[in-house]
Amino acid sequence: MNITINKKILKKIGIGLLGTFIFLFIALLLLKNTLFQYIVESKIKHFNETHIGQIIIKDFQLSGISRIDFDSIYFISPFDTIGTIDTLSITIKPFKALFGDIAIKDIFWQNTTMTLCKYDSTDNFSTLFKRKNADTTQKTTTRPDYTERSSLIFKALFDILPEKGNISNINVLIKRKEKNNIQISIPFIQIHDYKINFPITISDKKNQQHFLLANLISPDDRTIYSKVVNKYHEKDFFPGFEKIQLKTHFDTAFFSIHQTTEGGNMLLTGQSELLHFFVNQPAVSFSDVQFDKLRLDYHILITENAFILDSTSQVHFNQLTFNPYIRFQVYPTKHIVLKINKPSFPAQELFSSLPEGLFPNTSGIKAKGNLSYKLYFEVDFSLLDSLKLESDLRPEKLSIYSYGNVNLAKLDSDFVHTVYEKEQPVDQILVSYSNPNFVPLQQISPYLRNALLCTEDGAFYWHRGFIQEAFKNALIQNLKRKRFARGGSTITMQLVKNLYLNRHKTISRKLEEMLIVWIIENMRLCSKDRMFEIYLNIIEFGPSIYGVSKGSQFYFNKKPSELSLPEAIFMASIVPKPKHFASSFDSTGTLKPAVQDFLKFVANRMLGKQMISQSEFDAFQPQVELKGEAKKFLKSDTLSLDELLPPINFY
Numbered sequence: 001m002n003i004t005i006n007k008k009i010l011k012k013i014g015i016g017l018l019g020t021f022i023f024l025f026i027a028l029l030l031l032k033n034t035l036f037q038y039i040v041e042s043k044i045k046h047f048n049e050t051h052i053g054q055i056i057i058k059d060f061q062l063s064g065i066s067r068i069d070f071d072s073i074y075f076i077s078p079f080d081t082i083g084t085i086d087t088l089s090i091t092i093k094p095f096k097a098l099f100g101d102i103a104i105k106d107i108f109w110q111n112t113t114m115t116l117c118k119y120d121s122t123d124n125f126s127t128l129f130k131r132k133n134a135d136t137t138q139k140t141t142t143r144p145d146y147t148e149r150s151s152l153i154f155k156a157l158f159d160i161l162p163e164k165g166n167i168s169n170i171n172v173l174i175k176r177k178e179k180n181n182i183q184i185s186i187p188f189i190q191i192h193d194y195k196i197n198f199p200i201t202i203s204d205k206k207n208q209q210h211f212l213l214a215n216l217i218s219p220d221d222r223t224i225y226s227k228v229v230n231k232y233h234e235k236d237f238f239p240g241f242e243k244i245q246l247k248t249h250f251d252t253a254f255f256s257i258h259q260t261t262e263g264g265n266m267l268l269t270g271q272s273e274l275l276h277f278f279v280n281q282p283a284v285s286f287s288d289v290q291f292d293k294l295r296l297d298y299h300i301l302i303t304e305n306a307f308i309l310d311s312t313s314q315v316h317f318n319q320l321t322f323n324p325y326i327r328f329q330v331y332p333t334k335h336i337v338l339k340i341n342k343p344s345f346p347a348q349e350l351f352s353s354l355p356e357g358l359f360p361n362t363s364g365i366k367a368k369g370n371l372s373y374k375l376y377f378e379v380d381f382s383l384l385d386s387l388k389l390e391s392d393l394r395p396e397k398l399s400i401y402s403y404g405n406v407n408l409a410k411l412d413s414d415f416v417h418t419v420y421e422k423e424q425p426v427d428q429i430l431v432s433y434s435n436p437n438f439v440p441l442q443q444i445s446p447y448l449r450n451a452l453l454c455t456e457d458g459a460f461y462w463h464r465g466f467i468q469e470a471f472k473n474a475l476i477q478n479l480k481r482k483r484f485a486r487g488g489s490t491i492t493m494q495l496v497k498n499l500y501l502n503r504h505k506t507i508s509r510k511l512e513e514m515l516i517v518w519i520i521e522n523m524r525l526c527s528k529d530r531m532f533e534i535y536l537n538i539i540e541f542g543p544s545i546y547g548v549s550k551g552s553q554f555y556f557n558k559k560p561s562e563l564s565l566p567e568a569i570f571m572a573s574i575v576p577k578p579k580h581f582a583s584s585f586d587s588t589g590t591l592k593p594a595v596q597d598f599l600k601f602v603a604n605r606m607l608g609k610q611m612i613s614q615s616e617f618d619a620f621q622p623q624v625e626l627k628g629e630a631k632k633f634l635k636s637d638t639l640s641l642d643e644l645l646p647p648i649n650f651y
Helices: 002-050 094-098 136-141 146-160 347-353 408-412 446-456 468-481 491-500 507-522 528-538 548-556 565-573 578-584 593-608 614-618 629-633
Strands: 054-063 067-076 081-092 104-119 164-176 182-192 195-203 208-218 223-230 247-249 252-262 265-280 289-302 306-309 314-317 320-322 324-329 335-346 365-380 383-403 415-421 424-431 540-542
Touching: 002 054, 146 265, 146 289, 320 347, 335 347, 347 365, 383 468, 383 507, 408 507, 408 528, 424 528, 446 491, 446 528, 446 565, 446 593, 491 507, 491 528, 528 548, 540 548, 540 578, 548 565, 548 629, 565 593, 578 629, 593 614
Parallel strands: 104 164
Antiparallel strands: 054 067, 067 081, 081 104, 164 182, 182 195, 195 208, 208 223, 223 252, 247 265, 252 265, 265 289, 289 306, 289 314, 306 324, 314 320, 324 335, 335 365, 365 383, 415 424
16 A cells, blocks of 8 residues: 555656656746847857957847857957858757757858958957956966967867858958958858868969868867868969068978877877978079978977977978977077987988079089988077077088089189179189289288188188087077177188179078088088188178279288288278278278277287287277278268177187
8 A cells, every 4th residue: 555655656756847847848948049148148248348349249049959040240349340240050969068068060150251450560350359457467477378278279179160061251351551451262161070171262462372171170089180282373472472572382281180188288299291382582592492392290299388399200301301309488488499410311311302492503412421410409588698509510421522503623723703793793803823913822911811810700710611609699699689680601601602602691592601611611622721812812892892902902002911900900890891991981081989999909809819919919000091092982971880890700
């Protein structure tokens, strides 16, 4: 009897609970739009009250229990309307939503227009997500956690990305001060089983480029595979970059990324590859710089405050491979470490990998033997003077039997050197003792030789073409000034630049200059005395005055062997700015005080290096009298003090 009663009671309770659940479910269905509208409106209101930018949604509703429809979404900054979305419909996975995870099953997105304006330091979009009355003190003391930030990005990619969808008509207009606006157009994006395919067009008024992108995202494996195919004409300027004359092209690009964790940090592994890539830009080179193959197999560790490219990563550069280590610490100070250590490898791998266009004079070098290379670079941007730089390329039983397109072996024989100004030949110098204007080294005043060693390259007779300490100090100064203000040129580098290369400051010229210098010095193609002798007989000592013989006549009506100590130091001082020598003088033809101080400084250094005696130093007067054609060029100062006085090489 009691059992029967208990069963009836349980049955009534069950029916009651079921009825209550059905009632609540029906009530939820009846009130779902009201609840949904309240939640969305409160979220939008809270965002608009706390942020400078505003979001306005004309209409929105919940269809069924999983589909959300939005109509006419506006993104507004204090300046103007940044963008609009006509229609956005999202279907979420309701079961995951019950546990607080938002996962999109499919998406329908139509007609998006964005207008982004950038003028100098102002724009119309940065304020969109900035908070009102932000606590600037808190902002400076709160440090971002990059592991956490990257986790959010990959969570959006792998956990929220829809399985399928259809997105159409996305247009982004980027307005710039130069009035050369950039238009980015995506006519459609197709998503099916996490496969995302779409074309993209980037254009300006004159140039247009097209790409096709195919992507596969695997949420379970936390992996992304991407392929980009180029469909634009390789000779067109890149849209928006015609002003700097940038052209770039590649046939196909591949990219993969796999996300895992390691010791609480994020680990990204994968590959990126460019096939048949070229770039053309006057600051890089005057011809196309071509790479048959560029590939990076990478292992990137993202910590709370740093990004680390581990040395297990490998760069494939045409035929050359190496394993770089890069660490970029963002805070508490910006700190960069770069290491490369490539032990013995065939030298021809390097020479065959030199990109066509970047090394036009030395392409085709043929060599036997091996090379090894080490690089260590470290800089803390809060302590620039502590910068460290060590670079060492060492030959191992190396022999070079073809130097490419330049005759490096000519240095030890007679040859004709053609001088160019603005790409036009202006003079020819016969580098031969049969030329009466070619002065043997021992017939040039030791004052001038030693003064040039003090001002241009104090370690010329001891280094192998490069002074790492000078490079390091020049780099420190450039970083401090945030521009290229100083180089670290040695006499060998200046000689190579004059004999083999143009005067344009391109990346190509500098790289090729360094390679030729390394070959001349390490293969010992001529003696140091011979290099110094050629250098003194071809460099510019005044406006279109080439060689020490013409230079000494131009200023003092003397032979190079007859120069006095002040005259020699003066001629050495104007080598960096030979066309502006007259700026060293005032209107009366007297050396300016700053120039006199500089001449005294150089004389003192010559004394310290025992290049002159104490009695010669005591008798030194920092003044010269122009007696040659140079006195006709005297004029008022047109250069700043930094331009007027050359930097001293202390090594």
